[in-house]
Every structure is written in C-alpha cells, then in structure tokens.
Amino acid sequence: RLYSSEVEAVETQAEDGAVPTTELTNFADLSQLGVHRNLLDAVIKDMRYDTMTPVQSKTINPALKGTDIVAQAKTGTGKTLAFLLPLLQRMIEEDPSLASRRASRSARSDDIRGIVLSPTRELAEQIAEEARRLTKHTGLVVQSAVGGTHKGSMLRQTQRQGCHLLVATPGRLYDLLQDPSSGIEAPNLAAMVLDEADRMLDVGFEKELAEITRCLPSRDEKIRQTMLVSATIPNDVIRLARTMVRADDFEFVQTIS
Ligand code: ADP
Numbered sequence: 001r002l003y004s005s006e007v008e009a010v011e012t013q014a015e016d017g018a019v020p021t022t023e024l025t026n027f028a029d030l031s032q033l034g035v036h037r038n039l040l041d042a043v044i045k046d047m048r049y050d051t052m053t054p055v056q057s058k059t060i061n062p063a064l065k066g067t068d069i070v071a072q073a074k075t076g077t078g079k080t081l082a083f084l085l086p087l088l089q090r091m092i093e094e095d096p097s098l099a100s101r102r103a104s105r106s107a108r109s110d111d112i113r114g115i116v117l118s119p120t121r122e123l124a125e126q127i128a129e130e131a132r133r134l135t136k137h138t139g140l141v142v143q144s145a146v147g148g149t150h151k152g153s154m155l156r157q158t159q160r161q162g163c164h165l166l167v168a169t170p171g172r173l174y175d176l177l178q179d180p181s182s183g184i185e186a187p188n189l190a191a192m193v194l195d196e197a198d199r200m201l202d203v204g205f206e207k208e209l210a211e212i213t214r215c216l217p218s219r220d221e222k223i224r225q226t227m228l229v230s231a232t233i234p235n236d237v238i239r240l241a242r243t244m245v246r247a248d249d250f251e252f253v254q255t256i257s
C-alpha cells in the first residue's frame with residue numbers, strides 16, 4: 001500500500017476561494033456519492049485499494065460533479081485513478097445501461113464519451129490497462145490508439161466492439177481525426193483528460209493538442225469536462241490550462257505529498 005489510513009496534509013486552492021469540498025478518504029465512501037457498485041468492486045475487491053491517496057481524495061469529488069480540474073501531484077501518487085474513476089462514473093450516469101456487463105449493445109460510431117491523452121505509447125497503454133481493470137464488471141469499452149501500432153486493426157476492433165473511452169497519444173489521435181475514413185469522431189464527448197501535461201509539452205505536442213481541441217465538439221455545444229493532470233506546473237502548462245479549462249469554474253488540486 002502506498003498510503004496508510006491517515007491521509008497526509010493536502011492543500012487545495014479553489015480559484016474563487018469557495019467552500020472546501022468534502023474530503024473523502026475511503027473508496028467505500030464513494031457509494032454515498034452514487035458511484036456505481038460495479039466500479040467500486042473493481043477498485044476495492046479486485047485492485048484491493050481501500051484508502052485514497054491525497055490527490056484522489058481531493059480530485060474525485062469535484063470531478064464527479066463535472067467540474068474542470070487542474071491537478072498537480074508527484075509521480076506515483078495515483079493520479080490515474082483520480083481521473084479515471086469519476087470519468088467512468090459519469091459515463092454510467094449518462095447511460096445507466098452501461099453499468100452492467102450484460103448490457104446488450106451494438107457498436108456505434110458516436111459511442112466515444114471520454115478521451116484520455118498521454119504523452120507516450122507506454123503510458124497510454126498503462127492507462128488503458130487500468131481503465132480495463134476498472135470497467136471489468138461494466139459494459140464500458142476501452143480502446144487505445146497509439147503510434148507504432150497498426151492503425152487498421154485498431155479501427156477494425158473499434159468498429160466491432162465500439163469505444164466509450166479512448167486512450168491515445170496526441171499524434172495518433174490527431175491523425176485519426178484528420179482521416180475521414182477512420183470513422184473516429186466524438187460528437188458526444190463528455191470529458192477530456194490531458195495526462196502528464198508537462199511531458200506532453202516537452203515532447204512537443206502543443207500543435208496537436210490545439211488541433212485536437214479544434215476538431216472535437218466545442219465547449220459551447222456540449223458541456224465538456226476537462227481535466228489537466230501534471231507532476232509539475234511550469235508556465236507553458238499554465239498557458240495550456242488557460243486554453244483548455246473553464247476560466248471561471250475549475251478546481252485547482254495541489255498535493256504536497
Ligand atoms: P501517477 O499517475 O500519479 O504517477 P499512478 O496512477 O500510476 O500514479 O499510480 C501509481 C501506483 O499506485 C500504481 O501502481 C497504482 O496502481 C497505485 N495506486 C493508485 N492508487 C492507489 C491507492 N489508493 N492505494 C494503493 N495503491 C494505489
């Protein structure tokens with residue numbers, strides 16, 4: 001276990017100085033907030049986590065409400081679960097039939113509800129793997145789209161199985177969105193995550209990120225949630241956050257540990 005039951009000191013700065021959100025420490029407490037049993041079973045019974053890490057306990061509650069998030073926490077502090085759990089829960093809330101594995105569904109091109117962007121292929125595959133473990137007892141389908149893999153077989157698999165959550169590198173996603181024959185579009189996109197935003201900019205994905213945002217449904221038509229997650233928040237990440245996150249309504253989560 002990473003953390004003992006006493007959650008270490010955490011510091012949240014709400015941009016508007018708003019009332020601090022209730023802090024939850026155990027995954028089991030999330031059932032009170034309506035988080036589906038099938039997701040919690042994966043976390044508590046399969047993954048055997050009971051206590052949230054500080055970034056999880058600060059992020060999950062506001063993220064469940066659809067608030068935009070900018071979260072800074074060190075590597076290895078459990079940021080993946082902090083964004084995946086609320087993302088998946090919100091997908092189930094939008095379409096409760098997806099909570100069950102037996103959900104009889106046919107793959108549709110407008111299935112994509114969430115996109116997670118990651119700077120490298122390895123990290124993207126790790127996130128997809130964690131998302132597949134989390135969705136094991138649900139009808140949610142996770143696909144990954146990364147460079148260096150066969151595009152055609154990825155697309156065939158997506159056409160066959162559908163895709164609710166797409167985990168991608170910016171280069172590959174940009175490529176797919178540019179190609180009308182890919183069938184990859186996300187008219188019902190509800191949430192977008194930029195994981196490791198600092199590394200994404202280091203790798204030089206700024207242009208792809210801007211293009212991807214341009215191709216996806218605009219914020220005005222769809223109330224899309226954005227979560228930006230990073231180990232460090234240098235100036236270029238602040239600039240990126242300004243273009244991606246609702247300026248007047250976001251939660252800045254910063255953990256010391
Ligand atoms: P980060 O993205 O912040 O670098 P990860 O999400 O990759 O961190 O998590 C680091 C490790 O901690 C992973 O092996 C993950 O499975 C584990 N982990 C995440 N949350 C918890 C938790 N609440 N309790 C115990 N282990 C956890």
Ligand code: MG
Nearest residue numbers: 079080195196
């Ligand atoms: Mg990470």
